[in-house]
Amino acid sequence: MDFLKSATSSSAPPPDVAARKEAIMASVRSELALANAQELVNTMNNKCFDKCVTKPSTSLSSSEETCLSRCLERYMEAFNIVSRAYTARVSKERALEGQL
Amino acid sequence: MDNFDEATQNELRTFIDREQAQARIAQSIHTMTSRCWDKCVTGTPSTRFSRGEESCLANCVDRFLDTSLYLVKQLEAQRHSL
Numbered sequence: 001m002d003f004l005k006s007a008t009s010s011s012a013p014p015p016d017v018a019a020r021k022e023a024i025m026a027s028v029r030s031e032l033a034l035a036n037a038q039e040l041v042n043t044m045n046n047k048c049f050d051k052c053v054t055k056p057s058t059s060l061s062s063s064e065e066t067c068l069s070r071c072l073e074r075y076m077e078a079f080n081i082v083s084r085a086y087t088a089r090v091s092k093e094r095a096l097e098g099q100l
Numbered sequence: 101m102d103n104f105d106e107a108t109q110n111e112l113r114t115f116i117d118r119e120q121a122q123a124r125i126a127q128s129i130h131t132m133t134s135r136c137w138d139k140c141v142t143g144t145p146s147t148r149f150s151r152g153e154e155s156c157l158a159n160c161v162d163r164f165l166d167t168s169l170y171l172v173k174q175l176e177a178q179r180h181s182l
Contacts (some may be wrong), residue, residue, distance in 0.1 A: 017105070017108060032123050036123075039129065039130050048145075074141065074145045078136065081158075082129055086125075086128065086129050
């Protein structure tokens with residue numbers, strides 16, 4: 001997940017125009033990357049809790065933990081599959097539009 | 101955005117527009133992943149997806165978009181027949 005790695009904050013804008021511009025761009029990029037990562041973690045938490053912790057007890061059992069780590073991997077994989085399918089569809093539609 | 105010359109302002113505007121478009125796509129992918137996960141991954145998560153689950157996830161995206169196109173077409177047809 002690239003945006004998990006790039007979700008870091010940027011430093012204060014320097015006086016030079018080009019550098020200030022770059023700083024604004026970097027901070028927009030990192031804020032979006034952070035929002036993206038947060039969204040993924042939130043939905044994953046909901047989905048995997050619903051699937052794996054069906055009857056909450058005093059602590060997570062080892063089978064619940066196994067389920068949670070598998071669920072985490074599968075959700076990321078699902079995200080990648082959906083992402084690929086969506087991107088492929090978008091470029092297919094664009095190509096069709098281009099033919100008209 | 102203040103104290104920037106016009107060229108820089110335009111460049112930043114284009115940059116923001118592009119990032120916003122990308123953010124909208126990312127949001128659709130999140131929503132679609134959630135929706136398709138609920139539809140396709142019904143059992144307890146295992147170490148890998150079954151073939152069925154994997155193709156269900158990919159098909160789910162295309163069929164959802166087909167559905168949206170189909171419904172728009174239907175609505176247009178209904179509007180014309182009035």
